Amino acid sequence: xxxxxxxxxxxxxxxxxxQSAIKNLSFSLNAGEVLGFLGPNGAGKSTMMKILTxxxxxxxxxxxxxxxxxxxxxxxxxxxxxxLPEHPPLYREASVDEYLKYCAQLRGxxxxxxxxxxxxxxxxxxxxxVGRRLIGHLSKGYQQRVGIAxxxxxxxxxxxxDEPTVGLDPIQMRDIRCLIKKLGQEHSVILSxxxxxEVQATCDQVQIIQQGELIYxxxxxxxxxxxxxxxxxxxxxxxxxxxxxQLDQVTHVKAIDDQRFELFFEGESPAQAVVEQSxxxxxxxxxLIPGQQSLEDLFIExxxxxxxxxxxxAKK
Amino acid sequence: MIITIxxxxxxxxxxxxxAWIILAVIQVLLGYMFLAQLDNFFLLxxxxxxxxxxxxxxxxxxxxxxxxxxxxxxxxMPLITMRSIAEEKRNKTFTLLISSxxxxxxxxxxxxxxxxxxxxxxxxxxxxxxxxLFIGTPIDIGKLLSIFISMLLLLSSFAAIGxxxxxxxxxxxxxxxxxxxxxxxxxxxxxxxxxxxxxQEVVSYLSLLQHHQTMLEGxxxxxxVAYYFIFITVFLVLTIRxxxxxxxx
Numbered sequence: 001x002x003x004x005x006x007x008x009x010x011x012x013x014x015x016x017x018x019q020s021a022i023k024n025l026s027f028s029l030n031a032g033e034v035l036g037f038l039g040p041n042g043a044g045k046s047t048m049m050k051i052l053t054x055x056x057x058x059x060x061x062x063x064x065x066x067x068x069x070x071x072x073x074x075x076x077x078x079x080x081x082x083x084l085p086e087h088p089p090l091y092r093e094a095s096v097d098e099y100l101k102y103c104a105q106l107r108g109x110x111x112x113x114x115x116x117x118x119x120x121x122x123x124x125x126x127x128x129x130v131g132r133r134l135i136g137h138l139s140k141g142y143q144q145r146v147g148i149a150x151x152x153x154x155x156x157x158x159x160x161x162d163e164p165t166v167g168l169d170p171i172q173m174r175d176i177r178c179l180i181k182k183l184g185q186e187h188s189v190i191l192s193x194x195x196x197x198e199v200q201a202t203c204d205q206v207q208i209i210q211q212g213e214l215i216y217x218x219x220x221x222x223x224x225x226x227x228x229x230x231x232x233x234x235x236x237x238x239x240x241x242x243x244x245x246q247l248d249q250v251t252h253v254k255a256i257d258d259q260r261f262e263l264f265f266e267g268e269s270p271a272q273a274v275v276e277q278s279x280x281x282x283x284x285x286x287x288l289i290p291g292q293q294s295l296e297d298l299f300i301e302x303x304x305x306x307x308x309x310x311x312x313x314a315k316k
Numbered sequence: 317m318i319i320t321i322x323x324x325x326x327x328x329x330x331x332x333x334x335a336w337i338i339l340a341v342i343q344v345l346l347g348y349m350f351l352a353q354l355d356n357f358f359l360l361x362x363x364x365x366x367x368x369x370x371x372x373x374x375x376x377x378x379x380x381x382x383x384x385x386x387x388x389x390x391x392x393m394p395l396i397t398m399r400s401i402a403e404e405k406r407n408k409t410f411t412l413l414i415s416s417x418x419x420x421x422x423x424x425x426x427x428x429x430x431x432x433x434x435x436x437x438x439x440x441x442x443x444x445x446x447x448x449l450f451i452g453t454p455i456d457i458g459k460l461l462s463i464f465i466s467m468l469l470l471l472s473s474f475a476a477i478g479x480x481x482x483x484x485x486x487x488x489x490x491x492x493x494x495x496x497x498x499x500x501x502x503x504x505x506x507x508x509x510x511x512x513x514x515x516q517e518v519v520s521y522l523s524l525l526q527h528h529q530t531m532l533e534g535x536x537x538x539x540x541v542a543y544y545f546i547f548i549t550v551f552l553v554l555t556i557r558x559x560x561x562x563x564x565x
Contacts, residue, residue: 053414053415054414054415054563055411055414055415055563056563057563057564074417074419075417075418075419076417078415078416078417079417081415083411083415085408085411085415087408087411088408089407089408089409089410089411089412090407090409091328091407091409092407093328093331093332102320102324103412103416105317105320106317106320106321106412106413106416106417106418107416107417108317108417150412
């Protein structure tokens with residue numbers, strides 16, 4: 001992996017009139033990483049991506065893509081980027097093939113390799129069967145895929161996707177996430193979303209921004225490890241809470257309602273002990289769910305409490 | 317890259333029925349006018365033959381035809397140019413061009429070249445009418461060429477100003493009305509020259525159609541050509557600046 005970061009953002013700020021949409025943002029991304037941008041609506045995710053792709057000029061700060069400054073050498077920098085904006089830039093009256101061909105030409109792909117690039121990107125996005133259909137007649141999910149195909153047709157090292165799964169049905173969402181994961185193996189991907197499970201499912205790194213400020217930055221792996229393990233159980237004839245607390249490894253018990261409890265534990269999961277005790281003492285166990293809500297909790301915690309600062313960010 | 321954009325522009329133009337209908341309507345209107353003018357000429361012919369140094373068929377039939385064509389097209393060109401950038405902004409497809417490795421200058425020149433192709437097709441179709449006179453009579457080729465070039469330059473100027481107004485808004489109707497207003501203003505600007513004798517030269521120099529008129533008479537003056545080139549350049553530069561500026565807002 002090259003030591004130089006593929007995307008480097010330094011002290012980026014952006015103001016709309018007096019309002020600031022992005023405040024002093026810095027981060028970098030290495031090759032082959034998938035970075036997820038999380039934030040509530042209006043947090044500045046789209047503004048961020050517009051700046052990264054040269055659609056907006058930053059008020060302060062620098063963006064470098066593979067060492068090319070987006071302002072000083074836009075042509076070289078843009079050559080490295082594939083961008084899917086919030087609204088896919090599709091010509092409804094063109095067919096998928098015509099459209100992708102035009103995109104390939106705009107990205108300066110040589111005439112003889114256009115057809116090959118077209119086939120590869122269509123195949124990657126599952127568009128091989130709809131090449132001759134008009135884009136305006138395709139469903140939203142397919143249009144979104146055309147948007148992604150357009151972004152990857154020139155095989156750019158950096159792919160920037162702004163809310164790629166908005167408005168899709170669950171199956172299409174799953175497909176697109178798979179595609180993003182696949183893309184992440186060869187390219188660097190930056191994606192923005194407000195769907196938390198999406199970040200957990202596809203990203204290596206996660207950044208949470210709110211009101212233009214980076215309030216959390218970490219890798220998804222450490223995020224998954226750092227959480228306190230917990231599980232939720234449901235009992236038909238629940239015992240007293242004290243009895244549950246006495247189970248091995250359990251440190252803390254929270255009652256969700258009369259029959260359901262959340263157990264926090266250290267070390268090994270007490271699942272087996274719970275089942276055994278339930279059988280012996282006839283608690284009537286009907287539900288046992290390992291906890292996994294980490295990112296969502298974190299997100300809500302961070303975005304509701306504006307003063308909270310993550311130690312990792314504070315270190316910088 | 318400019319050619320790629322121009323090709324796509326002209327393709328999009330001809331995908332919608334608008335371009336075809338405009339071509340058809342203009343052809344019908346001017347065809348009728350051409351026939352009427354021709355009939356006029358036959359009426360006048362006996363009297364003309366008795367005079368010395370009479371104007372030829374090119375002056376009597378063709379020049380007025382294209383003088384009228386200029387005014388009809390002044391009203392129709394805004395409909396062609398309005399969608400050029402405004403539509404892309406409205407449909408958010410302009411992002412595609414901006415995020416591609418092309419400069420704003422290339423985008424604008426590509427768009428303009430696309431419009432120029434359309435203008436070229438339009439004028440070439442119109443030129444078929446005077447060329448058909450060849451069957452019956454010799455015509456002044458030099459004058460015809462002057463008219464052809466004049467029409468191209470005039471319509472390209474219309475296109476440049478239309479492109480600029482289209483870049484100002486994401487609403488096609490506003491772009492069309494704005495272009496229409498600007499073009500009419502440039503047409504009637506010299507109507508006050510009699511009232512304002514002191515500034516007469518300035519205002520009549522600004523008028524788009526003044527320059528067209530002299531070229532229709534077969535006077536190929538490099539000052540007129542320069543006027544059109546400066547006019548086109550100014551509006552293209554304004555368009556580029558406008559679009560570049562939008563990234564800062």
